[in-house]
Amino acid sequence: MNMRKPEMWTNCVYQEFPITFDDVAVYFSEEEWDSLEVNQRLLYVNVMLDNYNALLYLGCIHETPDVIVRMKLRQGPYNFLEHKELANYERNVNRAIHKYNAYRKAASVISKYPTKIKSGTEAKKLDGVGAKIAEKIDEFLATGKLRKLEKIRQDDTSSSINFLTRVSGIGPAAARKLVDEGIKNLEDLRSNEHKLNHHQKIGLKYFEDFEMRIPRSEMMQMQEIVLNDVNELDADFIATVCGSFRRGAESSGDMDILLTHPHFTSQTSKQGVCQLPSDGDKVFPFRRIDIRLIPKDQYFCGVLYFTGSDIFNKNMRGHALEQGFTLNEYTLRPLGVTGIAGEALPIDSEKDIFDYIQYKYREPKERSE
Known part of the structure; x- marks a missing residue:
């Protein structure tokens, strides 16, 4: 069984060797799949589709492999990735935030539906699923694909903008400006690093590490270190690790920490990079960390918001x-x-x-x- 190998994405970008779907796919027989617990299915479905999406972003494949089509059709309500990908396109390329929010909401309510969605008509009964999204659901359920998304994936400008926004510090406007200047991938960015600000240079330097999700076990270790250090600095500090971690997620994109102190009234934030100490031969990836200091009277509104x-x-x-x-x-x-x-x-x-x-x-x- 192959899991994602982050260094392969870099090699793909630099075309050091050809990479195919078979290099990163996760396969199961029907018997093996049926024997898995639901949470295991969720894990492996996400790994397989995440690998495929990473290849798409890097331009390695442009057609949806049959194995992915079958997986999506079998997948049911677990993870409606097409709508999330369309949401990112509307935000990053079209700058249509209302459509971005609509797709995100639809993906969320569908993912929580207790049974497999059988039609767009059924989906329309859910809050957040309108007629146009219902049509796309019918198309997806019938074919395992969305024509609009296949077209987007094959559009060089759209794919490049979407990809560049994955570099920490590069937003949609900056990505479009870079693409207009002919900068479309990591190799282009590294050749034009003088055009990037400090934040973007850090995002580029640690791109492969930042692409990897942080397992909850690693987040727990990071939290323990941070909270102990904060307490040693001043026991009156209150610190909360927010984001998806606080919502119980099994993995996170970064660590988001909110701080307050009864005697501080100013507000400031710092963004940085951290790494857990090596454990024997194991070397941990570099991770993004955001720290915000908030006045005490604003703290719990901040905790609510950033959670x-x-x-x-x-x-x-x-x-x-x-x-x-x-x-x-x-x-x-x-x-x-x-x-x-x-x-x-x-x-x-x-x-x-x-x-x-x-x-x-x-x-x-x-x-x-």
Whole structure:
């Protein structure tokens, strides 16, 4: 069984040797597949499709292999990657944030549906799935492909923009500017490093490491080190590791830490790179780490916001408005009759926010929408 080998992506970019789907695919017989636990199926489906998507981003294949088609058709509601990929296209290339949000929401509700979606009509009954997305679901269920996505994958400009945004520090606007200048891949970036800012240079330097998800076990080790160091620095600091890790995810893209201190009133943030100490012969990858220092009176709004998910946050803000409040990452404020926000309300916990807006409290692990 082959798992993803990050160094292979670099070799593919530099064309040091040809790489094919067979190099990274994960195969099972029907009997083996049926014998797996659900969480194991989720793991291997994601590995296989993630490998395939990585190859697509690097331009190694342009046709969907039959084995991937069969896997997607068999996959059911587990991970509607096509809609997530379309969402990224709308955000990074079209800059259509409303479509990006629509695809993300649809992918989220479909992934949580308890049984396999059998038609677009059935999917339309779910909150967040409209007529156009339902049509795409019918097409996907019938063929295992989406014509729009196949076309996007074969468009050099779209593929290049999507790929460059995977480099930490390069957003959609910067990616388009680079592509317009003929910079489309890692080799081009390394040849034009003088055009990158410090953040982007770091993203390029550690690209292969940053592409790898951080297993929860590694996140736990990093959290222990960080919290111990913070406590040794000053026991009055309060620190929370947020993001998907706090929501219970089995892997994370980076480590996002929020800090506060009763005697500090300023706000600042630092982005950096960290690496766990080697364990015998095992050398850990470099990881991204973001640290934000937030005033105490804004801390729990910040913890709520940076825990996410982004769709959960959007729903929470919408409910707050319905109840006569405005909520953001800093404060919760009541709205007056003229629509002008009043003074920030005192908040000493996340639950205070839920109570103010009369929203049933949800543990972090219940917020992955």
